Amino acid sequence: MALPWWWRDASRALASADPSPCALIARRAAQLDAEAIAARLATRGYAVLDAAFGGAVARAICEAIRGLHLAGRLHRGKVQHGLQQSVNTSSRGDRIAFLKPEDEGTPEVLHAYAASVDLLRERLSRHLALALRLEGGLDGCHYMCAVYPGGGAHYVKHRDSLPAPHRAGRKLTVIYYLNEGWSREHGGVLRVWPPGDACEPVEIPPLADRLLLFVSTLEHEVLPAWRPRYALTTWMFNARHSAMETLTETLRQKKEAAEAGTLNCRKLLAALDAESSDEDEQVVGNATAQKVIFQLLKRRQAKAKKAAEASSVDDGAG
Ligand SMILES: O=C(O)CCC(=O)C(=O)O
Numbered sequence: 558m559a560l561p562w563w564w565r566d567a568s569r570a571l572a573s574a575d576p577s578p579c580a581l582i583a584r585r586a587a588q589l590d591a592e593a594i595a596a597r598l599a600t601r602g603y604a605v606l607d608a609a610f611g612g613a614v615a616r617a618i619c620e621a622i623r624g625l626h627l628a629g630r631l632h633r634g635k636v637q638h639g640l641q642q643s644v645n646t647s648s649r650g651d652r653i654a655f656l657k658p659e660d661e662g663t664p665e666v667l668h669a670y671a672a673s674v675d676l677l678r679e680r681l682s683r684h685l686a687l688a689l690r691l692e693g694g695l696d697g698c699h700y701m702c703a704v705y706p707g708g709g710a711h712y713v714k715h716r717d718s719l720p721a722p723h724r725a726g727r728k729l730t731v732i733y734y735l736n737e738g739w740s741r742e743h744g745g746v747l748r749v750w751p752p753g754d755a756c757e758p759v760e761i762p763p764l765a766d767r768l769l770l771f772v773s774t775l776e777h778e779v780l781p782a783w784r785p786r787y788a789l790t791t792w793m794f795n796a797r798h799s800a801m802e803t804l805t806e807t808l809r810q811k812k813e814a815a816e817a818g819t820l821n822c823r824k825l826l827a828a829l830d831a832e833s834s835d836e837d838e839q840v841v842g843n844a845t846a847q848k849v850i851f852q853l854l855k856r857r858q859a860k861a862k863k864a865a866e867a868s869s870v871d872d873g874a875g
């Protein structure tokens with residue numbers, strides 16, 4: 558039976574069409590040499606891969622992030638102090654958004670990228686030397702897109718994870734750079750300090766289609782960028798260490814709050830004894846107020862007991 562004319566035309570068109578960025582990502586990701594990347598990370602602490610997914614993929618991802626930026630979905634990057642965060646533009650000038658690939662609003666190409674990087678994580682986590690180096694396996698990924706708007710936006714020297722003896726959850730930082738036509742005068746170079754004291758930093762310009770992986774405890778810094786600079790960052794994490802890190806920090810904060818409460822309580826009681834009312838109401842938290850009331854009740858009880866004893870002595874004397 559002869560095929561209809563449209564069938565022949567359609568199949569020709571399909572065969573000649575460029576594969577979509579999503580298809581390209583999946584294809585190229587499968588070709589990445591995870592074994593070689595893992596070996597390099599285990600020995601040197603970082604690995605740079607150029608022409609990682611192809612220029613078309615970098616362009617499509619860059620467009621998707623630009624779209625999120627224009628739609629107001631990015632916010633100022635925050636500086637982390639334990640579990641607390643604050644905006645500090647002199648430390649960090651980027652605009653970021655954490656991506657949840659499962660969210661409906663996530664562009665398809667970012668979804669495809671996340672799926673492929675997650676596959677790379679699985680393959681990297683089978684490498685024993687790397688697991689030993691990271692003191693744990695790689696259980697999942699968190700994704701963040703970032704735009705440095707130019708005008709000297711930078712990120713001061715920092716680590717994404719605390720080094721030993723801490724066992725932080727983030728194990729590997731993986732950055733896909735998206736900047737076509739980037740040149741020296743645009744700045745925005747990433748400096749990474751490889752392990753070992755004597756090492757000079759390695760300078761990595763954020764060139765389009767470059768994939769950089771490094772151990773998250775390494776110090777690094779983004780030099781001032783003079784043109785908008787786009788990147789998509791993934792943190793590969795160990796689930797048990799992440800949970801322990803959160804728990805340790807929560808306990809530390811609770812202890813700190815309790816200590817501050819005890820101090821406030823002493824100050825308040827001293828103020829009560831001195832019958833002064835200079836204390837700033839703002840320093841009194843709920844827990845502190847409870848402690849103060851409890852102390853007052855105890856004092857009242859002690860006073861009442863003393864008075865009762867005194868009156869029974871009086872009665873006896875009468
Ligand atoms: O974009 C980069 O090159 C690094 C950014 C960075 O260090 C971070 O977001 O923690």
Ligand SMILES: [Fe+2]
Pocket residue numbers: 715716717777
């Ligand atoms: Fe970082």
